[in-house]
Ligand code: C2E
Ligand code: MG
Ligand code: MG
Protein backbone atom coordinates (compact mmCIF):
# COMPACT_ATOMS: atom_id res chain seq x y z
CA UNK A 1 0.00 0.00 0.00
CA UNK A 2 1.91 2.99 -1.33
CA UNK A 3 -0.20 5.53 0.53
CA UNK A 4 1.33 4.24 3.76
CA UNK A 5 4.53 6.09 3.07
CA UNK A 6 2.94 9.38 2.16
CA UNK A 7 2.79 11.90 4.96
CA UNK A 8 -0.25 14.10 5.29
CA UNK A 9 1.44 17.47 5.27
CA UNK A 10 4.72 16.55 3.60
CA UNK A 11 6.55 17.35 6.83
CA UNK A 12 9.77 19.22 6.33
CA UNK A 13 9.98 18.39 2.68
CA UNK A 14 9.10 21.77 1.27
CA UNK A 15 11.47 24.67 1.13
CA UNK A 16 10.51 28.29 0.78
CA UNK A 17 13.95 29.02 -0.51
CA UNK A 18 15.18 32.34 0.75
CA UNK A 19 15.56 34.88 -2.04
CA UNK A 20 18.21 37.52 -1.43
CA UNK A 21 16.71 40.97 -1.73
CA UNK A 22 18.50 43.49 0.44
CA UNK A 23 22.03 42.18 0.48
CA UNK A 24 24.65 41.65 -2.16
CA UNK A 25 25.56 38.04 -2.74
CA UNK A 26 28.70 38.22 -0.59
CA UNK A 27 26.96 40.14 2.16
CA UNK A 28 24.07 37.73 2.11
CA UNK A 29 26.43 34.76 2.45
CA UNK A 30 28.14 36.44 5.40
CA UNK A 31 24.86 37.11 7.19
CA UNK A 32 23.63 33.58 6.52
CA UNK A 33 26.91 32.14 7.77
CA UNK A 34 26.54 34.07 11.02
CA UNK A 35 23.03 32.71 11.45
CA UNK A 36 24.28 29.19 10.65
CA UNK A 37 26.96 29.56 13.32
CA UNK A 38 24.23 29.98 15.97
CA UNK A 39 21.72 27.56 14.50
CA UNK A 40 22.78 24.54 16.61
CA UNK A 41 22.57 26.30 19.97
CA UNK A 42 19.29 27.94 18.92
CA UNK A 43 17.87 24.53 18.06
CA UNK A 44 16.91 25.56 14.52
CA UNK A 45 17.67 22.20 12.89
CA UNK A 46 15.34 19.23 12.45
CA UNK A 47 15.55 16.06 10.43
CA UNK A 48 13.09 15.00 7.77
CA UNK A 49 12.95 11.34 6.79
CA UNK A 50 12.26 10.03 3.31
CA UNK A 51 11.23 6.39 2.78
CA UNK A 52 13.29 3.96 0.73
CA UNK A 53 11.45 0.90 -0.56
CA UNK A 54 12.46 -2.46 -1.95
CA UNK A 55 11.86 -2.27 -5.71
CA UNK A 56 10.41 -5.76 -6.06
CA UNK A 57 8.11 -5.93 -3.02
CA UNK A 58 7.60 -2.17 -2.45
CA UNK A 59 8.08 -2.82 1.26
CA UNK A 60 9.78 -0.20 3.37
CA UNK A 61 13.47 -0.84 3.97
CA UNK A 62 14.55 2.42 5.55
CA UNK A 63 14.60 6.20 5.58
CA UNK A 64 17.15 8.78 4.51
CA UNK A 65 17.63 11.52 7.09
CA UNK A 66 17.61 14.97 5.46
CA UNK A 67 18.61 18.06 7.36
CA UNK A 68 16.18 20.97 7.63
CA UNK A 69 17.05 24.47 8.81
CA UNK A 70 14.43 26.99 9.82
CA UNK A 71 15.75 30.41 10.75
CA UNK A 72 13.58 33.38 11.83
CA UNK A 73 15.21 35.71 9.31
CA UNK A 74 15.76 33.39 6.36
CA UNK A 75 12.81 31.05 6.83
CA UNK A 76 13.25 27.51 5.57
CA UNK A 77 16.63 27.21 3.81
CA UNK A 78 17.41 24.33 1.46
CA UNK A 79 20.35 22.09 2.45
CA UNK A 80 21.56 22.38 -1.14
CA UNK A 81 22.21 26.00 -0.18
CA UNK A 82 23.38 25.92 3.44
CA UNK A 83 25.44 22.69 3.44
CA UNK A 84 28.04 24.14 1.04
CA UNK A 85 28.13 27.25 3.22
CA UNK A 86 28.59 25.12 6.35
CA UNK A 87 31.38 23.22 4.60
CA UNK A 88 33.23 26.44 3.73
CA UNK A 89 32.81 27.83 7.23
CA UNK A 90 33.95 24.55 8.86
CA UNK A 91 30.60 24.28 10.57
CA UNK A 92 29.66 21.04 8.87
CA UNK A 93 31.54 18.91 11.42
CA UNK A 94 29.53 19.95 14.50
CA UNK A 95 26.33 20.11 12.45
CA UNK A 96 27.04 16.69 10.94
CA UNK A 97 27.68 15.21 14.40
CA UNK A 98 24.34 16.54 15.53
CA UNK A 99 22.64 14.95 12.48
CA UNK A 100 24.30 11.59 13.19
CA UNK A 101 23.27 11.57 16.85
CA UNK A 102 19.74 12.76 16.19
CA UNK A 103 19.15 10.27 13.36
CA UNK A 104 20.41 7.32 15.45
CA UNK A 105 18.39 8.51 18.43
CA UNK A 106 15.15 8.77 16.41
CA UNK A 107 15.69 5.56 14.44
CA UNK A 108 16.23 3.42 17.53
CA UNK A 109 12.49 3.51 18.24
CA UNK A 110 11.53 2.32 14.74
CA UNK A 111 10.95 -1.36 13.92
CA UNK A 112 14.25 -3.27 13.94
CA UNK A 113 14.22 -4.01 10.19
CA UNK A 114 14.00 -0.32 9.22
CA UNK A 115 17.36 1.33 8.61
CA UNK A 116 18.41 4.96 8.63
CA UNK A 117 20.76 6.60 6.12
CA UNK A 118 22.75 9.68 7.09
CA UNK A 119 24.55 11.99 4.66
CA UNK A 120 28.18 12.66 5.53
CA UNK A 121 30.28 15.48 4.08
CA UNK A 122 33.86 14.89 3.00
CA UNK A 123 34.98 17.36 5.68
CA UNK A 124 33.44 15.15 8.38
CA UNK A 125 35.07 12.02 6.99
CA UNK A 126 38.49 13.73 6.99
CA UNK A 127 38.28 14.41 10.74
CA UNK A 128 40.77 12.09 12.48
CA UNK A 129 38.16 11.04 15.07
CA UNK A 130 35.30 10.47 12.63
CA UNK A 131 35.10 6.70 13.23
CA UNK A 132 35.03 7.28 17.01
CA UNK A 133 32.19 9.76 16.48
CA UNK A 134 30.18 7.09 14.68
CA UNK A 135 30.94 4.49 17.37
CA UNK A 136 29.84 6.99 20.01
CA UNK A 137 26.58 7.83 18.24
CA UNK A 138 25.76 4.12 18.08
CA UNK A 139 26.69 3.31 21.67
CA UNK A 140 25.02 6.39 23.15
CA UNK A 141 21.74 5.75 21.33
CA UNK A 142 21.82 1.94 21.36
CA UNK A 143 21.26 1.70 17.60
CA UNK A 144 22.64 -1.53 16.09
CA UNK A 145 25.38 -0.74 13.53
CA UNK A 146 23.54 -2.82 10.92
CA UNK A 147 20.68 -0.31 11.06
CA UNK A 148 22.86 2.65 10.14
CA UNK A 149 24.03 3.57 6.66
CA UNK A 150 26.30 6.47 5.79
CA UNK A 151 26.00 8.23 2.42
CA UNK A 152 29.05 9.81 0.85
CA UNK A 153 29.65 11.23 -2.62
CA UNK A 154 32.56 10.60 -4.94
CA UNK A 155 34.08 13.89 -3.76
CA UNK A 156 35.44 12.15 -0.63
CA UNK A 157 38.09 10.51 -2.80
CA UNK A 158 39.37 13.76 -4.25
CA UNK A 159 41.57 15.03 -1.45
CA UNK A 160 45.12 13.73 -1.66
CA UNK A 161 46.33 12.07 1.53
CA UNK A 162 42.91 12.13 3.19
CA UNK A 163 42.89 8.36 3.77
CA UNK A 164 39.18 8.36 2.90
CA UNK A 165 39.38 4.75 1.74
CA UNK A 166 40.83 3.60 5.08
CA UNK A 167 38.20 5.51 7.04
CA UNK A 168 35.42 3.98 4.93
CA UNK A 169 36.87 0.49 5.51
CA UNK A 170 36.83 1.09 9.28
CA UNK A 171 33.20 2.20 9.02
CA UNK A 172 32.31 -0.98 7.11
CA UNK A 173 34.16 -3.07 9.70
CA UNK A 174 31.75 -1.72 12.33
CA UNK A 175 28.89 -3.31 10.40
CA UNK A 176 27.60 0.08 9.26
CA UNK A 177 26.39 0.28 5.63
CA UNK A 178 27.90 2.63 3.08
CA UNK A 179 26.17 4.26 0.11
CA UNK A 180 27.76 6.07 -2.79
CA UNK A 181 25.38 9.01 -3.30
CA UNK A 182 24.50 10.88 -6.52
CA UNK A 183 26.40 8.36 -8.62
CA UNK A 184 27.09 9.51 -12.15
CA UNK A 185 26.99 13.25 -11.47
CA UNK A 186 30.59 13.69 -10.35
CA UNK A 187 33.86 12.30 -11.55
CA UNK A 188 32.84 8.65 -11.61
CA UNK A 189 36.37 7.34 -11.63
CA UNK A 190 35.71 3.65 -11.20
CA UNK A 191 39.00 2.72 -9.54
CA UNK A 192 37.83 3.27 -5.99
CA UNK A 193 34.76 1.08 -6.54
CA UNK A 194 37.13 -1.88 -6.61
CA UNK A 195 38.73 -0.75 -3.34
CA UNK A 196 35.79 0.38 -1.19
CA UNK A 197 33.06 -2.23 -0.72
CA UNK A 198 30.06 0.09 -0.86
CA UNK A 199 26.82 -1.51 0.24
CA UNK A 200 24.75 0.50 -2.20
CA UNK A 201 25.22 2.76 -5.21
CA UNK A 202 22.60 5.51 -5.47
CA UNK A 203 21.77 6.35 -9.06
CA UNK A 204 21.15 10.07 -9.44
CA UNK A 205 17.68 11.35 -10.24
CA UNK A 206 18.82 12.84 -13.55
CA UNK A 207 19.30 9.32 -14.99
CA UNK A 208 15.97 8.15 -13.59
CA UNK A 209 14.22 11.05 -15.32
CA UNK A 210 16.14 10.53 -18.53
CA UNK A 211 15.44 6.80 -18.64
CA UNK A 212 11.71 7.35 -18.12
CA UNK A 213 11.74 9.82 -21.04
CA UNK A 214 13.30 7.15 -23.20
CA UNK A 215 16.78 8.66 -23.39
CA UNK A 216 19.06 5.84 -24.52
CA UNK A 217 22.11 7.32 -22.76
CA UNK A 218 20.38 7.31 -19.37
CA UNK A 219 19.04 3.80 -19.92
CA UNK A 220 22.51 2.57 -20.89
CA UNK A 221 24.10 4.18 -17.83
CA UNK A 222 21.56 2.73 -15.37
CA UNK A 223 21.96 -0.70 -17.01
CA UNK A 224 25.74 -0.46 -16.69
CA UNK A 225 25.63 0.71 -13.07
CA UNK A 226 23.19 -2.07 -12.11
CA UNK A 227 25.34 -4.70 -13.86
CA UNK A 228 28.50 -3.39 -12.25
CA UNK A 229 26.89 -3.19 -8.80
CA UNK A 230 25.47 -6.71 -9.16
CA UNK A 231 28.85 -8.17 -10.02
CA UNK A 232 30.54 -6.27 -7.18
CA UNK A 233 27.91 -7.46 -4.69
CA UNK A 234 26.47 -4.00 -4.19
CA UNK A 235 22.83 -2.92 -4.26
CA UNK A 236 21.46 -0.01 -6.29
CA UNK A 237 18.98 2.64 -5.23
CA UNK A 238 17.26 4.85 -7.79
CA UNK A 239 16.86 8.38 -6.48
CA UNK A 240 14.02 10.79 -7.09
CA UNK A 241 11.32 8.63 -8.65
CA UNK A 242 8.23 10.82 -8.89
CA UNK A 243 5.93 9.07 -11.33
CA UNK A 244 4.50 5.63 -11.92
CA UNK A 245 6.30 5.56 -15.25
CA UNK A 246 9.67 6.32 -13.63
CA UNK A 247 9.08 3.55 -11.09
CA UNK A 248 8.15 1.09 -13.83
CA UNK A 249 11.26 1.87 -15.88
CA UNK A 250 13.56 1.68 -12.83
CA UNK A 251 12.15 -1.70 -11.87
CA UNK A 252 12.62 -2.97 -15.42
CA UNK A 253 16.22 -1.79 -15.34
CA UNK A 254 16.79 -3.83 -12.18
CA UNK A 255 17.49 -1.25 -9.46
CA UNK A 256 17.04 -2.97 -6.08
CA UNK A 257 15.66 -0.04 -4.10
CA UNK A 258 13.71 3.10 -4.93
CA UNK A 259 13.47 6.46 -3.18
CA UNK A 260 11.38 9.37 -4.41
CA UNK A 261 8.26 11.45 -4.07
CA UNK A 262 6.23 8.64 -5.65
CA UNK A 263 6.66 6.60 -2.46
CA UNK A 264 6.90 9.50 -0.06
CA UNK A 265 8.21 12.97 0.59
CA UNK A 266 10.61 13.67 3.44
CA UNK A 267 8.48 13.77 6.62
CA UNK A 268 8.95 14.81 10.22
CA UNK A 269 10.01 12.32 12.91
CA UNK A 270 6.53 12.51 14.47
CA UNK A 271 4.96 11.46 11.17
CA UNK A 272 7.32 8.49 10.95
CA UNK A 273 6.44 7.46 14.51
CA UNK A 274 2.74 7.84 13.73
CA UNK A 275 3.13 5.80 10.56
CA UNK A 276 4.55 2.93 12.61
CA UNK A 277 1.87 3.15 15.27
CA UNK A 278 -0.93 3.33 12.66
CA UNK A 279 0.32 0.86 10.14
CA UNK A 280 2.68 -1.45 11.94
CA UNK A 281 0.37 -4.42 11.73
CA UNK A 282 -0.38 -3.84 8.03
CA UNK A 283 3.23 -3.31 7.08
CA UNK A 284 4.99 -5.93 9.10
CA UNK A 285 2.25 -8.44 9.77
P1 C2E B 1 20.76 13.80 -1.41
O1 C2E B 1 21.51 13.18 -0.29
O2 C2E B 1 21.00 13.25 -2.77
O3 C2E B 1 19.24 13.69 -0.98
C1 C2E B 1 18.18 13.51 -1.89
C2 C2E B 1 17.52 14.83 -2.23
O4 C2E B 1 16.57 14.62 -3.26
C3 C2E B 1 16.74 15.43 -1.06
O5 C2E B 1 16.78 16.85 -1.19
C4 C2E B 1 15.33 14.93 -1.33
O6 C2E B 1 14.32 15.69 -0.72
C5 C2E B 1 15.29 15.04 -2.84
N1 C2E B 1 14.30 14.16 -3.44
C6 C2E B 1 13.92 12.94 -3.03
N2 C2E B 1 12.99 12.40 -3.83
C7 C2E B 1 12.76 13.32 -4.80
C8 C2E B 1 11.88 13.35 -5.95
O7 C2E B 1 11.12 12.42 -6.23
N3 C2E B 1 11.94 14.47 -6.72
C9 C2E B 1 12.76 15.53 -6.43
N4 C2E B 1 12.73 16.59 -7.22
N5 C2E B 1 13.61 15.53 -5.35
C10 C2E B 1 13.60 14.43 -4.56
P2 C2E B 1 17.13 17.80 0.02
O8 C2E B 1 16.52 17.30 1.28
O9 C2E B 1 16.81 19.20 -0.41
O10 C2E B 1 18.69 17.65 0.18
C11 C2E B 1 19.56 18.08 -0.83
C12 C2E B 1 20.97 17.62 -0.57
O11 C2E B 1 21.50 18.24 0.59
C13 C2E B 1 21.09 16.12 -0.28
O12 C2E B 1 21.05 15.39 -1.48
C14 C2E B 1 22.44 16.09 0.40
O13 C2E B 1 23.47 16.15 -0.54
C15 C2E B 1 22.41 17.38 1.19
N6 C2E B 1 22.03 17.09 2.58
C16 C2E B 1 20.80 16.97 3.12
N7 C2E B 1 20.89 16.68 4.45
C17 C2E B 1 22.21 16.59 4.72
C18 C2E B 1 22.97 16.29 5.93
O14 C2E B 1 22.44 16.02 7.01
N8 C2E B 1 24.33 16.33 5.81
C19 C2E B 1 24.96 16.59 4.61
N9 C2E B 1 26.28 16.61 4.60
N10 C2E B 1 24.28 16.85 3.50
C20 C2E B 1 22.94 16.84 3.54
MG1 MG C 1 21.83 11.29 0.28
MG1 MG D 1 21.47 11.64 -3.63
Ligand code: MG
Nearest residue numbers: 181182204239
Ligand atom coordinates in the same frame (compact mmCIF):
# COMPACT_ATOMS: atom_id res chain seq x y z
MG1 MG E 1 21.56 14.74 -4.50
